[in-house]
Amino acid sequence: MSAPTMHTATPPDEVAAFSESVRGTLARHWPAPTASPDADLAKLWRAAAEQGWLELGVDGAIAAAVAAVRELGRVACPLPLMDTYVATLVFSEESELLNRIVSGEIRVIASLDEGEDQARHLDAADQATHLLTIPPAGGTARLRPLHDVRPTPGLAAPAWSTATLGDPEATSEVGPGEADEALVLLRLQLAVRALAAAERAHELAVAHAKERRQFGKVIGSFGAVQQRVAACQINVSAGGLLVTDAVRSLEQGSRERLLMVELAVEHARSVAPLVQLGAHHTLAAIGYFEEHDAPWLFRRVQGDVSRLQTLPRSAGDVADVLVEGTGSLPAADLGEVGETFRAEVRELFDQYADRLGKGNLATDKEMIRAVAERGWLGFAWPEELGGRNATLAEQVALSEETAYRRAPISKALGAVTLLGNSILKHGTKEQKDTFLPRIRRGELAFCLGYSEPEAGSDLASLRTRAVRDDAHWVINGQKLWTTGGHDSDWVWLAVRTDPDATPRHAGITVFLVPMDTPGITVQQHRALSGEISCTVFYDDVRVPDSMRVGEVNGGWKVITDALAGERITMGNIAAALHRQLDDLLTVIRADPQGAVGPRGSAKRSALGELAVGIQATRALVASATGATGATSGAMGARLNAPMAGVMGGELAERFGEAVLDILGPDAALSDAPGVPGGGTFEYGLRLSIMYVVGGGTNDIQRGLIARALGLPR
Incomplete structure (x- = not known):
């Protein structure tokens, strides 16, 4: 292994096709987690060689390898695919040996070199022929035959083994960085497999929650079950995205690739057991017995997570890398357009460095003016409305840099996302002509009139009433937690215009109301953060119909569009x-x-x-x-x-x-x-x-x- 590890990018459609092929092969040889005690791993290993799985390291096809590991995890199968991948990297210049590995003649598992002639906690060793030992700080990697393989029954299924190691049959010198990357790939395998097994258990639990009835109801309607299922979904989704990011960084040869992998590994290590346990709680007794897949997935998750301890990185864990280095977390790559614009934003913010760091409570008119002069407020809008059709990546870059640098322009950006985009979609021509220019200049001071004493998160329950009176509406009611209501010029107000509408949200309408309109009374409250939020009373407030945004009783669409931007x-x-x-x-x-x-x-x-x-x-x-x-x-x-x-x-x-x-x-x-x-x-x-x-x-x-x-x- 004389050169840095090279991985190649595989198109997503090819990775998807390969995953489908892996599923087909597993269906014949390891069809479900319940196969764990009895399935023929040796036959699957031979099939893997015939299908070309063992050549993925030769091709540098890391995305395909990780995709296959994920499929293996979903059926709780310990085929050590990444061990073979690493072995082909280590012995990439030994053509004869390489051929024996990819053909399956030599079946390799890999571990840390601990300088012993005996190795413990080996997965799939009963069907392997050799152990590849990786020196953690670099040195000589050794391919040693396995002798006297003894199963050690316990949590894992199939059981782990202890084996005696013979004299090395092949060696290769690896540098510290190469050793670290080899170990990281092995850690990635365990993490991906555990996360995939937990995700499969979660899917089974969700399906069960839709069908199982208790106390006369489907259990998925119980609040506790919904909260648990959602928490598991969040962890699973984030884990999948981190793995995708890690694979991409490996393909690109990113300087931060090992940290990216470790972030994915550490997330999976911490959440896979939680997701698995959450699934068991939802499945209850049905998932406790071995006729069900859940017990075998449980064994795979817990076993793989525990084995991560046997493969430490010489550079340390995530905290060690951050504390002992000089960098930060790896940034998401927004592409050439997004990153070019990010550089522009940073350049501007650097010019106003003395005005940064004031948090989201502050508003700096000079900075807002500078941003507006560059056309960055509403820059995603069409050109005829003052925008330039900016890409989503550019919008994200501006938003992220504003939050990271604590630039005091967030209220001006909020006017774009919470009001401007909805006015653009639902407003009249007069409203667009009136408000969009103000928003582009950063001059619209607004607040949101949503929450009420009986309608917080359940916004469809709002009671503030608007009654039609010729060309006006008369509004009566009360709003709570109206942040910034004391110094706003306008309120984006949601009111009920049809008290009998079914469903409830069908009778809501949105208005833009000047805060100095007679009948509006503002009462200030200071929040824990120091922010001023208000109770606002509306007593016979008369608003012209021209201030209505969207259709009468069509305000729910206007609100949800705005809330999508807010979230x-x-x-x-x-x-x-x-x-x-x-x-x-x-x-x-x-x-x-x-x-x-x-x-x-x-x-x-x-x-x-x-x-x-x-x-x-x-x-x-x-x-x-x-x-x-x-x-x-x-x-x-x-x-x-x-x-x-x-x-x-x-x-x-x-x-x-x-x-x-x-x-x-x-x-x-x-x-x-x-x-x-x-x-x-x-x-x-x-x-x-x-x-x-x-x-x-x-x-x-x-x-x-x-x-x-x-x-x-």
């Missing part, structure tokens, strides 16, 4: 958390031992969990926007926005608490000389509560996710 924007919490992580790393790197202790410490572990969670949330956000072309299986981008919101909100809470644990009371101080992070950590913790209640509470969002999976109301 994707809320996904930018990932960018805000990324910034907090980088702030935290800056503090830690000044004194790593004092801040987080040595490798393996609890504080480093907590830091690594935060980093993995942030990257998982960023992957969901990227997929939700579609800017990177990433998807997460059948759910696609449709569900990834609310899933990103749920994951990001709960991560924000954990992040704030973890920083207090890592840095101690100093992290609870606000802006003052010498305070770590300049007070951003304590503010982030206070703000985190908003992320789990704004735009619909996380409990409601999980319910929506569950119903999108087919569970009943």
Whole structure:
């Protein structure tokens, strides 16, 4: 292995076709997880050789190899495909040996070289002929025959083995980086297989929840089941996206490829057991008996996750790489157009560096004017309406950089996504002519009039009433939690215009109302974050029909279009958390031992969990926007926005608490000389509560996710 590992990009359609072929072969030789105790692994190994699976490493077809591993995980099969992949990389210059490996004459499993003549916890060793040992810090990789293979019954099915190792039959020198990459590929195999097994159990649980009846109802209608199923789906979807990102980085030879793989591995390591257990809770007794697939998937998940401990990276885990390095989490690649525009945004923000860092409560008119002069507000709109048809990647770049740099322009961007896009779609020509130019200039100060005492997340229950009076409407009612209502010029107001409509949301209409209209009374409240939110009373407020946006009783479509933008924007919490992580790393790197202790410490572990969670949330956000072309299986981008919101909100809470644990009371101080992070950590913790209640509470969002999976109301 004298050269850096080379992987080639395989077109997605070819990977999909290969996956289908693998499923067909497995259907003949290992059709289901229940085959685990009795299936003929040796026959499958021979079939794999005949089908060319063992040549994937020779071709550098990493995407196909990972796709095959995923199919193996779904049927709880331990065929060590990635072990063979690594072996063909290590012995790439030994043509005769290589031929024997890809033909299946030599059947290889791989592990860390521990300098012993006996190896334990070997998977598939009873059908293997040789063990490839990888030196963790580089050196001599050895291909050693297996002797005296003894099964060690336990959790794994088929059982692991202990074996005596013979003298090396072949050796190859590997450098430290090559050894690290070989071990990372083996770790990726275990992680992908475990995650795939857990995902299959989750699918079985979802299907069961749609059919199983208890207490006169389908159990999928129970709130607890919906919450659990949605939580599992979020973890599964994020895991799939992280694996996709890792494979892409390997194909591209990215400098950060090993970190990308480790992020995917660590996410799978932590969530696969949770998803598996969640599936068992939903399946209940039916999934406890071995006639069902779930027990065998359980064994595969727990066994593969436990074996990750036997394959450590010499560079350390995610936290070690971040603490002991100088970089950050790998960025999502938005393509040439997106990244070129990102550079433009950064250049502008650098010119206003002294105005950055004020958070989402601040508004800087000079910065907003600078952004508007460049045409970045509403730049995705058609040219005839002042835009330039900007790509989605450019929109994402602007939004991410605004959140990461804490640029005080977020309210102006919010006017574009929450109001402008809906006016563009549903507004009259007069409304477009009046409001779109103001939004493009960043001059529309607005608030949202949605929530009420009896209608928070359940917006369809709103009661604020509008009654037609010739060319006007008369509005009466009360709105709660109207953020910024005290200093807004306009309110985007949802009211009920048909109290008898069925379903309830069919009788809602949206208006744009000046906040200085007679009959509007504003009462201010200060939120935990320091933000001013208001109770707004509407007493015989007269609004001309020209201020109605969309059709009478057609406001639900207007609202959902606006909320779709809001929830994707809320996904930018990932960018805000990324910034907090980088702030935290800056503090830690000044004194790593004092801040987080040595490798393996609890504080480093907590830091690594935060980093993995942030990257998982960023992957969901990227997929939700579609800017990177990433998807997460059948759910696609449709569900990834609310899933990103749920994951990001709960991560924000954990992040704030973890920083207090890592840095101690100093992290609870606000802006003052010498305070770590300049007070951003304590503010982030206070703000985190908003992320789990704004735009619909996380409990409601999980319910929506569950119903999108087919569970009943």
